[in-house]
Amino acid sequence: MTHQVLIVDDTEINLILFDALVKRIPDSHAVKFSSAVEGLDWAKTRPVDLIILDYMMPEMNGIEFIVQLRKTAGKEDVLILMITANDQKQIRYRALEVGATDFLTKPIDKAEFMARANNLLHLAESRKNLADRASWLAEEVKKATLNILQRERETVIRLSKAAEYRDPETGAHILRMAHYSELIAKGLGLPVEDQVLLLEAAPMHDIGKVGIADNILLKPARLTPDEFEIMKQHAMYGHEILKDSSSKVLQAGAEIAKAHHEKFDGSGYPLGLIGEEIPIFSRIVAVADVFDALTSARPYKTAWSLERAAEYIQAKSGVHFDPRCVNAFFSNWEQVLLIRQRFQDQ
Template structure:
């Protein structure tokens, strides 16, 4: 049912126009002899066609159209203006203000039917287009969500590929990623930034794919030469991930390269200091070290939580960004929840 608002200060004209609208079929005429009340209804509701007289007290037809068009969502609704004046200047101004078409009094029945029908068809096509755009937007949203889901699965599997060659666990990358997101939240980062970090953090050690097994899997302490080779995993991870069009991979590249930098400049691979270290890398450094300390491995026992927290506090300002450490500790109850949720099922064996 098309809703047609008719605004005219003459009761006779309203009765005539109502009769003409009813003859169109499938239409509901809504009559307003007060222009301001008619305008308010048109702003509170969504008519399919507005028929408005030019000469009215308080608010003439041109003023009505101008206010109507200024309202959100009212720029495309057809407006038919009726006037007894043939002055072209009035018509030109009305067109500039947003009138769609005109009828001249006395209203010709045939002409009214033709013009009103054309505008209702126009409106119907507009609504179909809006509905189709919504359908397309929803299809795009679903397709994008599916692509992102597949991308995330691929990224997780890439991260796991590195972990399979290292005595770490899949739970480790889950925990450190969620710890990182908690820090981001505490530091006031947006939800989108928190989600980006959650997705990108698991790739922090993806460069270990390129480290020889005799170094990566060595149970004892690495020699100086072996450690120098091990440090290359930061650059290897960056080389693997950078240059992608994916925001997640771009963030992963930054994290891979910077999460072993230290706040005092003594880290690797570049030796960046303080805020020169990307924030994502500073956050992941805290999350990764804490989980590594508190996780049991074939070659070491897990530290107790108090000892690990003390290590973070002692390293604040040297190894770690103090703001990141404080943010991590401020989310302590959530940190414990993450530890419980992603607990290691068993200690991996070499």
């Protein structure tokens, strides 16, 4: 590692002396300026490990130099060795306040100069190594976090497939409705992190169906009132399966599972929530889920046309569905069609 040292002093003999001393420090290179203004401009735009700075200069004194440099982003911690006269204690106090690191007093003692400059360059190197270490650790944490998120996503997919193997309404359905949900969330202006969270959690909306008996879940005909009451229990089953997880995705899945059959007018289940009492994720999923269910063929029904399903969703705006969610869905109709094309039933 080559240390970059900036020397700023308006006296030519001092520049020559300091440059010669810096060259005696291993792996060090000096850049010299007799103009404080030019030296400051150079320091603002280039990497520098140590600045050797005279206080008394005509264009700008050393304290003004430090103040201006410290205002520059990324230059808050550059090490500065200031040169002052022996009787300038008040100046040294002020320089410390604005960000000087160390001092040398005139006349310069060569051995002291070498020792202080060496120490500061070792400090600069240690800081850089620490910063590199911090960056490495941050990258490792990022990798570990990504691995955790990938395992979490795998858990979600496997949980969703558990329902898929028992319920013919899932499969490509969970992918379409999840992407419809993300599209609605984007249309509502939800934060990007919420859009992603919803995309990942929405596939678990019907996970509670694993608790419904096959003779009801797979019945190829309309359910009786008693059977429908049993079927409705899947909302709470899904919530119970997911609710105690520390994962944000599974927590969101629990909320969606419980409330995605609520209706905007309060006639839904399991709690009969009204309007914005229904969590926003569940209001979004309600539109996405019903639209895809209507437009998909099932053993007990044929698929509705897109036009008929669209008319139904719009007719139920404010009754079954949150009008804002409905508007967001149909405002992105071309994207809806692309999602439908991308995730077709096999």
